[in-house]
Amino acid sequence: MKKLLIVFLSLILASFTLTKPENQVLAKDNNTLVIYSWEDYLDLGYEEEDLEDLSDSLLDRFTSDELLMGLTDIFEEEYGVTVEYRTFATNEEMYNELINNPSGPDLICPSEYMIMRMKDEGLIKPYTTPESWQNYGSPYIKSEFSRLGLTSGEDKVYATGYMWGTMGYIYNTANTLPEELKNWDSILSDKFNQKVTIKDSIRDTYILAVGAVYEEELKNLDKNAPDYSQKIAEIFNRTDDETLKKVEDFLKTAKQRLYGFEVDSGKTDMITGKIEVNFAWSGDAVYTIDEAELAGLEFGYVVPEEGSNVWFDGWVMPNGANESLATKFINFVSELNNVIRNMEYIGYTSCMAQQEVFDYILENEEEGEEQIDLGYFFKGANYSGSDYKVTVASKYGRLATQYPDFETIKRCTVMANFSGETLDKINDMWNRVKFITFPVWIIWTIVGVVFLGLLAFVLVKFKDRIFVNVKNRKKWRVVKKEELKNF
């Protein structure tokens, strides 16, 4: 037995030492690039049978052999290295993994608020601006990045952009007009009762709620005022107690009229017709519009009038990263061909703005009357020329979803990174919305009833032991004495 115990204890000790992070990274060497990213966020190669369904943009540019290979495979072959591509479901999961294993990954692709948090906590390092970003990164996104403080000095950055987009509502054009969804709180109309899903993630849903709560204030802002974008950013980033209370009330009301909260089932539920409206990221919207087209449906995507969120996912390097190899990879995915491949594969919009990317957009130009202006994306917000106008069938169609018009972008803002007490408050508020919460007096009543019930149970069950019958005890003593006497 003793031996067994020793084996047990030593094993427990051993398992403790095994969990030390140092041991986990031993396998890493200079020729391995470890990337943390998202599921379906990089072209990992097509299956043979998918090839014929691909768009001309891809088939004209690549041979089928190239398309069968994933981008990581091509990178491995070109540079003679091994790529380890790990995916995560949420930014927080990624962050936790990085905390547990700070020198594990070389390149991470978190969202903008997580980049800001990682930077604030010193988890990532500035790196020399990759050539591709320097030369071809979209001026609009570069300026947003420097506004968020993601640049360091003249030639260093904390992050380079990968994909970006907006948030809005996907709808079925057969049943709904875009005008019916022009406000965030339009989803509360009777038409959409029990027919809407919103995100099961507070950061995204918060935007919707704030947009609805401050609808009037947002609408009354002067769109041409020079401080319009600051004002809109201030409103969307309000986290004072009053706002939180309003948001909570709005979400609790909305909850009664929704189909559900989701993060992935919305796309399918739209196509099967279970729901009419899905609150979504623009990239998912493009994907859904494509899928709907295959099913013979026509979907649209609308960014409500009050304004919305614009988000970015970017490449960052943790302190222990292999900078030169990671930079090579950033340059590699920013190559024109790979940019197009990624956009076709995942439906999201790349942050790269090579002139050829505009040619690619023109290939997808739709027939119609409307025009969208993408000058801001290719030349910066001050560009006033008309070289980057694209014809689209509708301002709510596929192309306008993927590349939003300047008018749309003007009313979109980046959400700050909430941290510390604010984050806890928002999280508690979200829990109160998501989980059924009884008033305190009901809880006390239930606890009291249960306690009394238990007490009664114990009293009844053990009454013989608790209430000692005095009569019996006396008798028992008498008998014993008599017995002793007789004895």
Added chain:
Amino acid sequence: MKGAKIIKKEPFITDNKGGGLLKFKRSQLCIPYGLFLSVFVIFPLLLIIYYAFTSKTGTFSLSNFTAFFTEPTNISTLIISIFVSFIVTVICLLISYPVAYILSRLKNSNLAFVLLLLFILPTWLNFVLRAMAMKELLSFIGIPLGSTASIIGLVYDFMPFMIMPLYSTLIKMDKSFEEAASDLGASKVKVFTSVTLPLSKPGIISGVTMVFLPVMSCYVITDTFSGSTGFSLIGKLIAKCFLGENGAPIQINEGAAISLIMLVIMVVTMLLTGGFKNSENARGTNL
């Protein structure tokens, strides 16, 4: 007992020469499971206790527990979980008992086998897939997502765990007791209430434990069926603490504390139902 002792002293498996590599003691055969137990059960348990009693910075603190018990949302979820588990267990029992009884009394054993298979078959498929299929089915029938749908989904998913122990108790029951009771003039109802039901108690207890406890910590099923208005169980709260979501923090310490509270509830329930006792009748049906 004597025989057992002799075997214990002798090598359990030996080669002909009475020595060498194949010489094992009985206790040594436990080592593989012991290893498994310590790495995958005891060690994680210690970790949960460690995290539950420490704050984010790693210092000892009871704040995770006070935070749980002072937040009405958490207590409400706990109350709802216990209540829902109770409802689901009662519905499962009411449906399963007659089924198990009829199956165990069928004269045609082949038919009984096929019928039992029909009840057990779905458990071989992963419950997430079953839940997804059930969701489509419910929307086809026209039952909207919500609390009702969640209860239906939970009952559907946990029913086999109630039927199995009941069936195995009822089939093993000595039928001569029932015959004796009816010979002595007891009506059919009386036979059932004073003989069959008391004798099947171990099966009921084991079925109840196998439904009541897992339902409380279930979260995929309620996620699938509850829509926006339905209830969420405590399992969802734990999952949210550990997995986080975009924008909401991962709270390992809080999650560990809730898990520990759940563990205490489970142990108490087991004690109350006598789940740890190894009585003769319960053999093979208890956990």
